[in-house]
Amino acid sequence: MEIDRDRERLLRAFLSSPAIGRRRAGAEALGRYHQALVHRSHLRETGEIAGDNERLEFLGDRVLNLIVAEFVFRNYPGSEGELTARMEWTENRNLARAITAADIGFEDLILVGSRQEKTPGIIAGAFEAFVAALYLDVGLARTNAIIGRLMADEIRNFRTDRNYKKTLQEYLQKQDRSLPVYILEGRSGVPHQPRFTYTVSVEGEVIGRGSGRSKAEATQNAAHEALILLKGPHPG
Incomplete structure:
Protein backbone atom coordinates (compact mmCIF):
# COMPACT_ATOMS: atom_id res chain seq x y z
CA MET A 1 0.00 0.00 0.00
CA GLU A 2 1.51 3.33 -1.07
CA ILE A 3 1.59 6.13 1.50
CA ASP A 4 2.52 9.71 0.71
CA ARG A 5 5.52 11.23 2.47
CA ASP A 6 3.55 13.49 4.81
CA ARG A 7 1.38 10.59 5.97
CA GLU A 8 4.44 8.39 6.43
CA ARG A 9 6.12 11.04 8.59
CA LEU A 10 3.02 11.35 10.78
CA LEU A 11 2.74 7.59 11.22
CA ARG A 12 6.42 7.10 12.00
CA ALA A 13 6.36 9.97 14.50
CA PHE A 14 3.40 8.38 16.27
CA LEU A 15 4.88 4.87 16.22
CA SER A 16 8.23 6.07 17.59
CA SER A 17 6.62 8.13 20.37
CA PRO A 18 7.18 6.96 23.98
CA ALA A 19 3.58 5.71 24.08
CA ILE A 20 4.22 3.11 21.35
CA GLY A 21 7.99 2.82 21.03
CA ARG A 22 8.06 1.20 17.56
CA ARG A 23 10.96 2.86 15.74
CA ARG A 24 11.74 0.47 12.88
CA ALA A 25 8.47 -0.52 11.22
CA GLY A 26 9.07 -1.87 7.71
CA ALA A 27 7.14 -0.80 4.64
CA GLU A 28 4.63 -3.67 4.84
CA ALA A 29 3.95 -3.07 8.52
CA LEU A 30 3.65 0.68 7.95
CA GLY A 31 1.07 -0.02 5.25
CA ARG A 32 -0.99 -2.01 7.74
CA TYR A 33 -0.76 0.74 10.36
CA HIS A 34 -2.02 3.18 7.74
CA GLN A 35 -4.86 0.88 6.70
CA ALA A 36 -5.86 0.43 10.35
CA LEU A 37 -6.58 4.15 10.50
CA VAL A 38 -8.64 4.41 7.29
CA HIS A 39 -12.42 4.40 7.71
CA ARG A 40 -14.56 3.29 4.78
CA SER A 41 -16.12 6.78 4.50
CA HIS A 42 -12.69 8.12 3.52
CA LEU A 43 -12.35 5.56 0.72
CA ARG A 44 -15.84 6.28 -0.59
CA GLU A 45 -15.00 9.95 -0.81
CA THR A 46 -11.50 9.69 -2.29
CA GLY A 47 -12.09 6.70 -4.56
CA GLU A 48 -8.91 5.03 -3.33
CA ILE A 49 -8.63 1.33 -4.12
CA ALA A 50 -6.79 0.40 -0.91
CA GLY A 51 -8.88 -1.39 1.70
CA ASP A 52 -10.43 0.09 4.82
CA ASN A 53 -9.73 -1.08 8.36
CA GLU A 54 -12.61 -3.53 8.86
CA ARG A 55 -10.64 -6.78 8.38
CA LEU A 56 -7.95 -5.56 10.76
CA GLU A 57 -10.66 -4.49 13.21
CA PHE A 58 -12.01 -8.05 13.18
CA LEU A 59 -8.61 -9.43 14.25
CA GLY A 60 -7.78 -6.60 16.63
CA ASP A 61 -11.04 -7.03 18.52
CA ARG A 62 -10.01 -10.60 19.38
CA VAL A 63 -6.44 -9.68 20.27
CA LEU A 64 -7.50 -6.77 22.49
CA ASN A 65 -10.09 -8.89 24.27
CA LEU A 66 -7.45 -11.54 25.00
CA ILE A 67 -5.02 -8.93 26.36
CA VAL A 68 -7.65 -7.29 28.56
CA ALA A 69 -9.06 -10.64 29.71
CA GLU A 70 -5.60 -11.78 30.84
CA PHE A 71 -4.98 -8.46 32.59
CA VAL A 72 -8.32 -8.70 34.41
CA PHE A 73 -7.75 -12.37 35.30
CA ARG A 74 -4.30 -11.67 36.77
CA ASN A 75 -5.23 -8.50 38.66
CA TYR A 76 -8.74 -9.14 40.02
CA PRO A 77 -9.67 -12.12 42.21
CA GLY A 78 -13.44 -11.72 41.75
CA SER A 79 -16.01 -14.14 40.40
CA GLU A 80 -16.57 -14.85 36.71
CA GLY A 81 -19.45 -12.36 36.74
CA GLU A 82 -17.22 -9.62 38.20
CA LEU A 83 -14.51 -10.32 35.62
CA THR A 84 -17.10 -10.21 32.83
CA ALA A 85 -18.37 -6.85 34.10
CA ARG A 86 -14.83 -5.46 33.98
CA MET A 87 -14.52 -6.63 30.37
CA GLU A 88 -17.15 -4.01 29.50
CA TRP A 89 -14.15 -1.68 29.30
CA THR A 90 -13.67 -2.94 25.72
CA GLU A 91 -17.10 -1.74 24.58
CA ASN A 92 -16.95 1.10 22.06
CA ARG A 93 -18.01 3.98 24.30
CA ASN A 94 -15.60 2.96 27.08
CA LEU A 95 -12.69 2.16 24.77
CA ALA A 96 -13.07 5.45 22.87
CA ARG A 97 -13.18 7.36 26.17
CA ALA A 98 -9.98 5.63 27.31
CA ILE A 99 -8.19 6.38 24.02
CA THR A 100 -9.12 10.05 24.30
CA ALA A 101 -8.03 10.14 27.94
CA ALA A 102 -4.65 8.64 27.01
CA ASP A 103 -3.96 11.89 25.10
CA ILE A 104 -1.58 10.36 22.55
CA GLY A 105 -3.08 11.98 19.46
CA PHE A 106 -4.49 8.72 18.14
CA GLU A 107 -7.81 10.17 16.95
CA ASP A 108 -6.00 12.77 14.82
CA LEU A 109 -4.53 10.00 12.65
CA ILE A 110 -7.89 8.43 11.73
CA LEU A 111 -8.95 9.25 8.16
CA VAL A 112 -12.70 9.67 7.62
CA GLY A 113 -14.88 11.32 4.99
CA SER A 114 -15.32 15.08 5.22
CA ARG A 115 -18.91 14.69 6.44
CA GLN A 116 -18.23 11.78 8.77
CA GLU A 117 -17.89 12.51 12.49
CA LYS A 118 -15.28 10.52 14.40
CA THR A 119 -17.77 8.73 16.60
CA PRO A 120 -16.83 6.51 19.56
CA GLY A 121 -17.49 3.49 17.34
CA ILE A 122 -15.09 4.73 14.67
CA ILE A 123 -12.39 5.62 17.21
CA ALA A 124 -12.73 2.26 18.98
CA GLY A 125 -12.78 0.36 15.68
CA ALA A 126 -9.64 2.13 14.48
CA PHE A 127 -7.88 1.33 17.74
CA GLU A 128 -8.81 -2.34 17.44
CA ALA A 129 -7.50 -2.33 13.87
CA PHE A 130 -4.31 -0.67 15.10
CA VAL A 131 -3.92 -3.39 17.74
CA ALA A 132 -4.15 -5.98 14.94
CA ALA A 133 -1.47 -4.16 12.92
CA LEU A 134 0.72 -4.00 16.01
CA TYR A 135 0.19 -7.71 16.72
CA LEU A 136 1.10 -8.67 13.14
CA ASP A 137 4.18 -6.47 13.34
CA VAL A 138 5.68 -7.27 16.75
CA GLY A 139 3.78 -10.28 18.10
CA LEU A 140 1.53 -10.84 21.09
CA ALA A 141 4.04 -10.31 23.92
CA ARG A 142 5.13 -6.84 22.78
CA THR A 143 1.58 -5.85 21.86
CA ASN A 144 0.50 -6.89 25.35
CA ALA A 145 3.26 -4.75 26.88
CA ILE A 146 2.39 -1.69 24.78
CA ILE A 147 -1.36 -1.91 25.45
CA GLY A 148 -0.66 -2.49 29.13
CA ARG A 149 1.55 0.60 29.27
CA LEU A 150 -1.12 2.67 27.52
CA MET A 151 -4.28 1.41 29.16
CA ALA A 152 -3.55 -0.31 32.49
CA ASP A 153 -4.61 2.70 34.58
CA GLU A 154 -7.79 3.15 32.52
CA ILE A 155 -8.73 -0.50 33.05
CA ARG A 156 -7.98 -0.28 36.79
CA ASN A 157 -10.08 2.88 37.15
CA PHE A 158 -12.98 1.57 35.10
CA ARG A 159 -16.24 1.57 37.04
CA THR A 160 -18.17 -1.65 36.65
CA ASP A 161 -21.40 -0.20 38.04
CA ARG A 162 -22.37 1.76 34.91
CA ASN A 163 -25.58 -0.15 34.29
Whole structure:
Protein backbone atom coordinates (compact mmCIF):
# COMPACT_ATOMS: atom_id res chain seq x y z
CA MET A 1 0.00 0.00 0.00
CA GLU A 2 1.51 3.33 -1.07
CA ILE A 3 1.59 6.13 1.50
CA ASP A 4 2.52 9.71 0.71
CA ARG A 5 5.52 11.23 2.47
CA ASP A 6 3.55 13.49 4.81
CA ARG A 7 1.38 10.59 5.97
CA GLU A 8 4.44 8.39 6.43
CA ARG A 9 6.12 11.04 8.59
CA LEU A 10 3.02 11.35 10.78
CA LEU A 11 2.74 7.59 11.22
CA ARG A 12 6.42 7.10 12.00
CA ALA A 13 6.36 9.97 14.50
CA PHE A 14 3.40 8.38 16.27
CA LEU A 15 4.88 4.87 16.22
CA SER A 16 8.23 6.07 17.59
CA SER A 17 6.62 8.13 20.37
CA PRO A 18 7.18 6.96 23.98
CA ALA A 19 3.58 5.71 24.08
CA ILE A 20 4.22 3.11 21.35
CA GLY A 21 7.99 2.82 21.03
CA ARG A 22 8.06 1.20 17.56
CA ARG A 23 10.96 2.86 15.74
CA ARG A 24 11.74 0.47 12.88
CA ALA A 25 8.47 -0.52 11.22
CA GLY A 26 9.07 -1.87 7.71
CA ALA A 27 7.14 -0.80 4.64
CA GLU A 28 4.63 -3.67 4.84
CA ALA A 29 3.95 -3.07 8.52
CA LEU A 30 3.65 0.68 7.95
CA GLY A 31 1.07 -0.02 5.25
CA ARG A 32 -0.99 -2.01 7.74
CA TYR A 33 -0.76 0.74 10.36
CA HIS A 34 -2.02 3.18 7.74
CA GLN A 35 -4.86 0.88 6.70
CA ALA A 36 -5.86 0.43 10.35
CA LEU A 37 -6.58 4.15 10.50
CA VAL A 38 -8.64 4.41 7.29
CA HIS A 39 -12.42 4.40 7.71
CA ARG A 40 -14.56 3.29 4.78
CA SER A 41 -16.12 6.78 4.50
CA HIS A 42 -12.69 8.12 3.52
CA LEU A 43 -12.35 5.56 0.72
CA ARG A 44 -15.84 6.28 -0.59
CA GLU A 45 -15.00 9.95 -0.81
CA THR A 46 -11.50 9.69 -2.29
CA GLY A 47 -12.09 6.70 -4.56
CA GLU A 48 -8.91 5.03 -3.33
CA ILE A 49 -8.63 1.33 -4.12
CA ALA A 50 -6.79 0.40 -0.91
CA GLY A 51 -8.88 -1.39 1.70
CA ASP A 52 -10.43 0.09 4.82
CA ASN A 53 -9.73 -1.08 8.36
CA GLU A 54 -12.61 -3.53 8.86
CA ARG A 55 -10.64 -6.78 8.38
CA LEU A 56 -7.95 -5.56 10.76
CA GLU A 57 -10.66 -4.49 13.21
CA PHE A 58 -12.01 -8.05 13.18
CA LEU A 59 -8.61 -9.43 14.25
CA GLY A 60 -7.78 -6.60 16.63
CA ASP A 61 -11.04 -7.03 18.52
CA ARG A 62 -10.01 -10.60 19.38
CA VAL A 63 -6.44 -9.68 20.27
CA LEU A 64 -7.50 -6.77 22.49
CA ASN A 65 -10.09 -8.89 24.27
CA LEU A 66 -7.45 -11.54 25.00
CA ILE A 67 -5.02 -8.93 26.36
CA VAL A 68 -7.65 -7.29 28.56
CA ALA A 69 -9.06 -10.64 29.71
CA GLU A 70 -5.60 -11.78 30.84
CA PHE A 71 -4.98 -8.46 32.59
CA VAL A 72 -8.32 -8.70 34.41
CA PHE A 73 -7.75 -12.37 35.30
CA ARG A 74 -4.30 -11.67 36.77
CA ASN A 75 -5.23 -8.50 38.66
CA TYR A 76 -8.74 -9.14 40.02
CA PRO A 77 -9.67 -12.12 42.21
CA GLY A 78 -13.44 -11.72 41.75
CA SER A 79 -16.01 -14.14 40.40
CA GLU A 80 -16.57 -14.85 36.71
CA GLY A 81 -19.45 -12.36 36.74
CA GLU A 82 -17.22 -9.62 38.20
CA LEU A 83 -14.51 -10.32 35.62
CA THR A 84 -17.10 -10.21 32.83
CA ALA A 85 -18.37 -6.85 34.10
CA ARG A 86 -14.83 -5.46 33.98
CA MET A 87 -14.52 -6.63 30.37
CA GLU A 88 -17.15 -4.01 29.50
CA TRP A 89 -14.15 -1.68 29.30
CA THR A 90 -13.67 -2.94 25.72
CA GLU A 91 -17.10 -1.74 24.58
CA ASN A 92 -16.95 1.10 22.06
CA ARG A 93 -18.01 3.98 24.30
CA ASN A 94 -15.60 2.96 27.08
CA LEU A 95 -12.69 2.16 24.77
CA ALA A 96 -13.07 5.45 22.87
CA ARG A 97 -13.18 7.36 26.17
CA ALA A 98 -9.98 5.63 27.31
CA ILE A 99 -8.19 6.38 24.02
CA THR A 100 -9.12 10.05 24.30
CA ALA A 101 -8.03 10.14 27.94
CA ALA A 102 -4.65 8.64 27.01
CA ASP A 103 -3.96 11.89 25.10
CA ILE A 104 -1.58 10.36 22.55
CA GLY A 105 -3.08 11.98 19.46
CA PHE A 106 -4.49 8.72 18.14
CA GLU A 107 -7.81 10.17 16.95
CA ASP A 108 -6.00 12.77 14.82
CA LEU A 109 -4.53 10.00 12.65
CA ILE A 110 -7.89 8.43 11.73
CA LEU A 111 -8.95 9.25 8.16
CA VAL A 112 -12.70 9.67 7.62
CA GLY A 113 -14.88 11.32 4.99
CA SER A 114 -15.32 15.08 5.22
CA ARG A 115 -18.91 14.69 6.44
CA GLN A 116 -18.23 11.78 8.77
CA GLU A 117 -17.89 12.51 12.49
CA LYS A 118 -15.28 10.52 14.40
CA THR A 119 -17.77 8.73 16.60
CA PRO A 120 -16.83 6.51 19.56
CA GLY A 121 -17.49 3.49 17.34
CA ILE A 122 -15.09 4.73 14.67
CA ILE A 123 -12.39 5.62 17.21
CA ALA A 124 -12.73 2.26 18.98
CA GLY A 125 -12.78 0.36 15.68
CA ALA A 126 -9.64 2.13 14.48
CA PHE A 127 -7.88 1.33 17.74
CA GLU A 128 -8.81 -2.34 17.44
CA ALA A 129 -7.50 -2.33 13.87
CA PHE A 130 -4.31 -0.67 15.10
CA VAL A 131 -3.92 -3.39 17.74
CA ALA A 132 -4.15 -5.98 14.94
CA ALA A 133 -1.47 -4.16 12.92
CA LEU A 134 0.72 -4.00 16.01
CA TYR A 135 0.19 -7.71 16.72
CA LEU A 136 1.10 -8.67 13.14
CA ASP A 137 4.18 -6.47 13.34
CA VAL A 138 5.68 -7.27 16.75
CA GLY A 139 3.78 -10.28 18.10
CA LEU A 140 1.53 -10.84 21.09
CA ALA A 141 4.04 -10.31 23.92
CA ARG A 142 5.13 -6.84 22.78
CA THR A 143 1.58 -5.85 21.86
CA ASN A 144 0.50 -6.89 25.35
CA ALA A 145 3.26 -4.75 26.88
CA ILE A 146 2.39 -1.69 24.78
CA ILE A 147 -1.36 -1.91 25.45
CA GLY A 148 -0.66 -2.49 29.13
CA ARG A 149 1.55 0.60 29.27
CA LEU A 150 -1.12 2.67 27.52
CA MET A 151 -4.28 1.41 29.16
CA ALA A 152 -3.55 -0.31 32.49
CA ASP A 153 -4.61 2.70 34.58
CA GLU A 154 -7.79 3.15 32.52
CA ILE A 155 -8.73 -0.50 33.05
CA ARG A 156 -7.98 -0.28 36.79
CA ASN A 157 -10.08 2.88 37.15
CA PHE A 158 -12.98 1.57 35.10
CA ARG A 159 -16.24 1.57 37.04
CA THR A 160 -18.17 -1.65 36.65
CA ASP A 161 -21.40 -0.20 38.04
CA ARG A 162 -22.37 1.76 34.91
CA ASN A 163 -25.58 -0.15 34.29
CA TYR A 164 -27.51 2.48 32.37
CA LYS A 165 -30.53 0.23 31.82
CA LYS A 166 -30.89 -0.33 35.56
CA THR A 167 -30.37 3.37 36.28
CA LEU A 168 -32.99 4.36 33.69
CA GLN A 169 -35.52 1.91 35.07
CA GLU A 170 -34.99 3.12 38.64
CA TYR A 171 -35.25 6.76 37.55
CA LEU A 172 -38.54 6.15 35.73
CA GLN A 173 -39.97 4.25 38.69
CA LYS A 174 -39.20 7.19 40.97
CA GLN A 175 -41.05 9.42 38.51
CA ASP A 176 -44.06 7.04 38.54
CA ARG A 177 -43.65 6.44 34.82
CA SER A 178 -43.94 3.25 32.79
CA LEU A 179 -40.98 0.92 32.36
CA PRO A 180 -38.79 1.43 29.28
CA VAL A 181 -39.33 -0.69 26.17
CA TYR A 182 -36.36 -1.64 23.95
CA ILE A 183 -37.02 -2.34 20.27
CA LEU A 184 -34.53 -3.59 17.68
CA GLU A 185 -34.45 -0.93 14.97
CA GLY A 186 -31.92 -2.51 12.66
CA ARG A 187 -28.96 -4.79 12.13
CA SER A 188 -26.09 -3.95 9.80
CA GLY A 189 -22.54 -5.04 9.07
CA VAL A 190 -21.10 -8.30 7.83
CA PRO A 191 -22.12 -11.63 9.44
CA HIS A 192 -18.94 -11.99 11.51
CA GLN A 193 -19.14 -8.39 12.72
CA PRO A 194 -22.80 -7.40 13.14
CA ARG A 195 -23.94 -4.05 14.49
CA PHE A 196 -27.27 -3.65 16.26
CA THR A 197 -29.34 -0.50 16.74
CA TYR A 198 -32.04 -0.27 19.42
CA THR A 199 -34.50 2.40 20.46
CA VAL A 200 -35.83 2.81 23.97
CA SER A 201 -39.35 4.15 24.44
CA VAL A 202 -41.42 5.24 27.41
CA GLU A 203 -45.18 5.45 27.08
CA GLY A 204 -44.87 5.28 23.29
CA GLU A 205 -42.25 8.04 22.98
CA VAL A 206 -38.72 7.25 21.76
CA ILE A 207 -36.28 8.82 24.22
CA GLY A 208 -33.04 7.15 23.22
CA ARG A 209 -31.26 5.28 20.46
CA GLY A 210 -28.06 3.27 20.66
CA SER A 211 -25.85 1.03 18.55
CA GLY A 212 -23.31 -1.61 19.45
CA ARG A 213 -21.60 -4.83 18.48
CA SER A 214 -24.00 -6.79 20.67
CA LYS A 215 -27.63 -6.37 21.67
CA ALA A 216 -26.51 -5.76 25.26
CA GLU A 217 -24.14 -2.96 24.25
CA ALA A 218 -26.73 -1.37 21.95
CA THR A 219 -29.46 -1.32 24.61
CA GLN A 220 -27.05 0.06 27.21
CA ASN A 221 -26.13 2.86 24.80
CA ALA A 222 -29.80 3.57 24.12
CA ALA A 223 -30.47 3.78 27.87
CA HIS A 224 -27.46 6.07 28.30
CA GLU A 225 -28.79 8.45 25.62
CA ALA A 226 -32.20 8.42 27.30
CA LEU A 227 -30.64 9.30 30.66
CA ILE A 228 -28.75 12.21 29.10
CA LEU A 229 -32.05 13.49 27.68
CA LEU A 230 -33.85 13.10 31.00
CA LYS A 231 -31.13 14.03 33.49
CA GLY A 232 -28.42 15.96 31.63
CA PRO A 233 -24.94 15.15 30.26
CA HIS A 234 -23.65 13.40 33.41
CA PRO A 235 -26.37 10.92 34.35
CA GLY A 236 -24.07 8.62 36.36
